[in-house]
Amino acid sequence: MSSLSRLLHRTFSTSKTPPQPNPNTIQSLSTALYKERNLRTLVDKFKSSCDNDRFRTKTGIYVSTVRRLASAKKFPWIKEILEHQKHYTHDISKEGFTVRLISLYGKSGMFEQAHKVFDEMPELKCDRTVKSFNALLGACVNSKKFHKVDELFRELQEKLGVKPDVISYNTVIKAFCEMGKLEEAVLMVDEMEKNELKPDLITFNILLHGFYGKGQFVDGDKVWAKMENSNVVPDIRSYNAKLVGLVCENKMAEAVELVGGLGSKGVQPDVHCYNALIRGYCKDGNLEEVKRWYGEWEKYDCAPDRATFATLIPFLCEKGELDWAFELCKGIIHRRRLVDGAMLQLVIDGLVKESRIEDAKKLAEMGKSNNYTCYKVEVPSQD
DNA sequence: GCTGACGGGG
Structure with a gap:
């Protein structure tokens, strides 16, 4: 038993250390x-x-x-x-x-x-x-x-x-939503009901995601009403579908209100809620709110993740907030799941642009020792 | 146990 697990771990673990990365062509070929x-x-x-x-x-x-x-x-x-x-x-x-x-x-x-x-x-x-x-x-x-x-x-x-069962219908509904054929997705719900199958939470979540994601709030709200009439209790994914829609339409006040009201509905906000809000404020260029929301993580039961940094780091670089970006990178660089080489390179380039060559080199060095493949420091010419 | 259905950025 344990010897099999050990063998499996050794052979199929993804945490194998790759060789030293190098931007040099021959090296990267090897x-x-x-x-x-x-x-x-x-x-x-x-x-x-x-x-x-x-x-x-x-x-x-x-x-x-x-x-x-x-x-x-x-x-x-x-x-x-x-x-x-x-x-x-x-x-x-x-x-x-x-x-x-x-x-x-x-x-x-x-x-x-x-x-x-x-x-x-x-x-x-x-x-x-x-x-x-x-x-x-x-x-x-x-x-x-x-x-x-x-x-x-x-x-x-x-x-x-x-x-076909409920899962079959849900899969087809998903396909229609992905194609933006939302009316046909709704027709499929009618069809499944005709065949005496009840749409379930997943059916509604797929539809909510389809409508709200396209900014179609009126129809999205109709789906929501039907969900409640069917005695299907919305979960965090249902709320997040709506939240993503609000954020897409830059309705940040409503988005914040939605997240704030989750607790009273007995729903625990999750990392997707926070990322949606942070994404919205980044889209707005609202650094103050981004800062404020980033600090809220600890109050709730989740932590910033890969998607958070993928939103945050490019935004900070664009805003010239290199100090913060640099600190974030230093804090997460040893956790590969949180940040990729392209993010590090963005910060390195930003530091170079501000002539903070030493910091750029330091970050590149840290990247190198953590086996990132992207860590070039290109010093601009002095003329 | 034997996983067929819902998430996020570029």
Whole structure:
């Protein structure tokens, strides 16, 4: 047990230290080759680990491995490890396992492959129920083939004789919202009700996100009213959908009021609320309010995260608030999940522009020792 | 256990 976990951790952990980054071309080429070799090793280790029955139950490792390969655009390797799964005839005949493959292909944007697995299910001796039907719809959405979703939904219902459930409808509604076809999304709700399926919290959240996100408050409020009439209790995501809409429309006073009122509704504000407000004030160019809200973190049950800094740091650089940006970077640079190399480079460039070469070098040095790949200090010429 | 549905920036 523990030896398997240790092996898994050693092999598939993402916290492996990359080699020393270097802006020099030859060096960065060798870094790229190193990464490539590393990923190839990962693929081989993954495939051989699959022979272990317990390994194949580790959904999380499948997800993180495929995600790493997808972000490196190694799509043939994704195909290699997922097609390899078909050797495990006992597993592949279980719908849950095959659904996993379909959904992993979908998350990698490989809809064609997802569809192929779905089509092969009969010959893989695997039953197809509404579960794999939904997995395929979801893969279609995740691959951003939104226009295909509705067609697939109609076509497969007939072909397979499956009866769609709430999840099927929610997936199609999501696709319509993504395409901005909000009226059609609402028509789908009518259709599901006709088929005696009740829209649930997720249905409403998808719609709220669609309408409010496009600044359509009147229709968004209609969805909200329908949600309440259906005795569906809004959660933090429902409120955040509205909040994002308010922030997009620069309605900051209403946005603040909304967040302030959450407590009395028994809803705990989360990091998305704060980021939305900070984003709004950055968009407004309102440094005072950005400062004020940033300081509010500790009063609540959340901490600034990657999205916070991704909003805040470019804003501070633009405003010439290099002191604050510099301090923030120094504080979070050892936590890679919070800040990326592009953010550091922004601050370094800002410092250089103010002729604070020593500070720029210091930050670049810190970046280097924390294995960031982006840390160039280009000293402007003196003339 | 066997994950099919809702989030944020560039």
